[in-house]
Amino acid sequence: MTQSPASPLPPPKERRRLREARSLTQAQVATEVGVSRETVRSWETGRTTPRGRKREAYAKLLTSLGEDTPTEEQLPAEAAVEDTAQDRAEDTAEIAGLAAMLTEPEPTPPPTAPLTPAQAFDALYAFCAPALVRQAYLLTGRRELAREAVERAFQFAWQRWPEVAVDRDPAGWVRSVAYEYALSPWHRFRPRYRHPEPPPPDTSDRALLTALLKLPPSYRRTLLLYDGVGLGLAETAAETEASTPAAANRLLHAREAVAAQLPDLSDPTELHRRLTELASTGRLHAAKPPTVRFVGERRTAFWTRTAIAFTVAIIGATTLTLRVAPTHYEAPVPVGERVEGVPARVVQGALSEEEVALRDRLRSGMTSGPERLAPLSR
Incomplete structure (x- = not known):
């Protein structure tokens, strides 16, 4: 958007010089204008341009700062204000990492009246969802999965809204959940995600997306957070649950792997620009906040009823078991043992010739004697 003639703005370097000439910090200027410190830093680096009422307030403030401020030629060389080490590090991180398409939009000043939980959730969703969908697409290469990951993350945030609302970084909380869901290995077993989606039409975009998807998930996530979202190394390590040296090694190896396939992206600044262009190629739109809240509430109600x-x-099963269970101890019936040596039962049959001869001989034998006892008659 071009600058309005009614509220002209000086160049970005002049904006910073006017602030430093009055010994003001970016936080103080942000408080006067009603924006965040990161927004003022992006205005002074020329990455973004203020609009609307913010532009009018910022132009008025710069005009008041420049009324009694000497020009840069009038200042002695030793009076120039030096940047602190922290400011220089932050400026370098801004140039190397942040992107308008990958980072979240500029935060709006809080309203005077307190917001209801639904209004606060809708504001956070509008603040983060569009950028998170593009980031999830770079992680997975799937548009539908990217949208699903962001919606599930916000549904989970709505279930735990009292915890998320008081978190120091609600956007980071939701981003971490969305990344975890998008990179879950269980998606490969779902029928709808077994086949890859059509790649980007542009050859360079297709090559970059292929190089990203060949990286291990942890390397891909670290590269996106540092060179895409623009987080610092410590913040990237904390979000990926790794130590700072481990995050640095992952970042270096990821850059080397991408540069090996695409030598033109060996420069982090060029890699950052290409990530921004790749994320903006696809039509990635998130659902409306009320829809996300409604689906989340319905899913929560379903699982609550299922648990009940x-x-x-x-x-019921425990009660039935207690009703039919015996009230006294019953000794178990011992298991039968096999008895060995018992002759097999035979059926009485006709006598053989030898047996008949033996029977006749015994009958015709002596009726008395030592071998046979016979009863005596009286």
Whole structure:
């Protein structure tokens, strides 16, 4: 957007010089204008341009600062204000990492009236969802999965809204959940995600996306957070649950792997620009906040009813078991043992010739004697 003649703005370097000439910090200027410190830094680096009422307030403030401020030629060389080490590091990180398409939009000043939980959730969703969908697309290469990951992350945030609302970085909380869901290895077993989506039409975009998807998930996530979103190394290590040296090694190896396939992207600044262009090629739109809240509430109600039904079933089964269970101890019936040596049972049959001869001989034998006892008659 071109600058309005009614509120002209000096060049970005002049904006910074006017602030430093009055010994003001970026936080003080942000408080006067009603924006965040990162927004003022982006205005002074020329990455973004203020618009609307913010532009009018910023132009008025710069005009008041420049009324009694000497020009740069009038200042002695030793009076120039030096940047602190922290400011220089932050400026370098801004140039190397942040992108208008990958980072979240500029935060709006808080309203005077307190917001309801639904209004606060909708504001956070509008603040983060569009950028998060583009980031999830770079992580997965799938548009539908990117949208699903962001919606699930915000549904989970709505379930834990009291915790998320008081978090120091709600956007980072949601981003971490969305990244974890998008990089879950279980998606490969889902039928809808077994086949790859059509690649980007542009050859260079297709090559960059292929190089990104060949990286291990942890390397891909570290590269996106540092060179895409613009987080510092310590913040990147904390979000990826790794130590700072480990995050630095992942970042270096990821850059080397991408540069090996695409030598033109060996420069981090060029890599940052190409990530921004790749994320902006696809039509990635998130659902409306009320829809996300409604679906999340319906899913929560479904699983709540399921848990209640399962609990009732367990209670019923336990009660039935207690009703039919014996009230005294019953000794178990011992297991039968096999008895060896018992002759097999045979059926009585006709006598053989030898057996008949033996029977006749015994009958015709002596009726008395030592071998046979016979009863005496009286």
